């Protein structure tokens with residue numbers, strides 16, 4: 001893994017968003033309130049500190065985490081594809097900051113009662129441009145996210161509560177498995193002490 005230098009979080013430009021969420025957490029806010037807050041964060045975006053890049057993949061950098069929520073930046077190489085996944089029953093707001101992301105929506109249609117087994121159904125796809133917002137909630141609300149070929153992307157994610165573990169799904173074999181949520185980088189180590 002190496003570092004890129006041409007875009008990344010601009011120092012503390014995410015701080016107003018984090019300060020605002022610390023005063024009133026994401027789950028205490030309406031959908032439109034969160035949308036407005038994230039839109040304002042995008043408006044303050046400027047090139048700054050480099051983010052890690054994984055050739056052909058994506059990296060997850062933590063900007064803030066406490067017991068109530070976490071804020072991450074995901075840096076997508078062109079053509080990077082996530083696994084089909086849920087969000088551990090948490091809410092996830094994802095806003096594209098740079099580039100484009102393709103989102104394939106899926107619904108889990110089994111009851112989730114057999115460990116390791118899952119049936120999923122495709123619900124359609126949409127191309128997200130910079131500024132577009134995606135919200136996931138509940139254990140049956142799945143998606144796969146990818147950067148189009150030759151288009152890299154940067155996205156801002158707010159999870160409430162913090163994502164500890166989640167499931168990834170294999171559509172063809174009807175299998176699922178648990179993964180622990182991890183960071184590739186921590187942008188503000190001091191804020192993680194309470195996690």
Ligand SMILES: [Fe+2]
Pocket residue numbers: 085086087092136143145
């Ligand atoms: Fe996701």
